[in-house]
Amino acid sequence: MQTLNFSTLQLSIDPPTHSITATMKQSELSAELLFELESLLNFLSQHIEVSTFILKGFDDHFGKGFDPGEIQRGDEHRQKKYVLHLQKIVVGLLHLPQTVIADLGRGAEGASFELSLGADIKIASKNATFSLNQLGQGHVPSSGGMNLLAALTNPSLAKALVMSGNNINAPELFQKGYIYELTEDCNSQTLSRLLWAISNQAPIARIQAKKAFLEGIKESLDLSFSVDFGIFLGTQVFHDWKNYLEAQKNKTDVEFTSAKQLKNFLNNNKEGPSPSA
16 A cells, blocks of 8 residues: 655554544644545545544644634635535545544534535544534534534534524534444544455445435435535625634624615625625
8 A cells, every 4th residue: 555645634544444543733724725635535445455544633623713814815716716626525425335424522613514514424422512504604514514413414503603603512423323322532442443344344335325425415415515605705705704713813703794784785786796896
């Protein structure tokens, strides 16, 4: 197997269980991290002898979402690239021949939570907390956090998480079926047990079973990303995400576009905002 070297990912290989673990070296999703994740997925897709791919976060936390510093230094075009790249990675995880395990550790926020949607099995600390808090940051979940999450769990859960922006704890997500198993902090027994169980499965049956589950959601998957991205583009017109980042930088209260301003805008643009607005 060829040598893999990454700046943002630490890899470990366990030959007895035919598994590869990638641990993120940073808490936020940067352009470089997304690029290296995609490169690793391309490698895994060509190596079906690997049974399991485990993805872990930095410092036992799955992540805080997109890197706000990088986004602030960019423009709308760069943010679109972030979203489309993350969508591609989530889809790539779902298509891998390996069983994908997301070790969510102590939790995940925003886009990092969406990244976990690509995993077949999610485990987390019983003390973990999660949130899809993008509405409070001037944009929307756009890489599966709305429609794909609804398809994988239930619409009521997805809607409540997005529309409230509130934290939800791991035991609640376990009860809802999103998390497969809860663990004690820093306890690797659950993961080890899963790896051995998967390594003892018939490879062809395992790969075909994953393919069957993917085929069952394929149409809704394509539609969900298309709808999410379209809604995301609509939020970009008003630059509320820029206002949020600027307020965070200056440690001031954020001022979003008001409903009255939106109404006036729509009245003055009956055909809707142009792509260049």
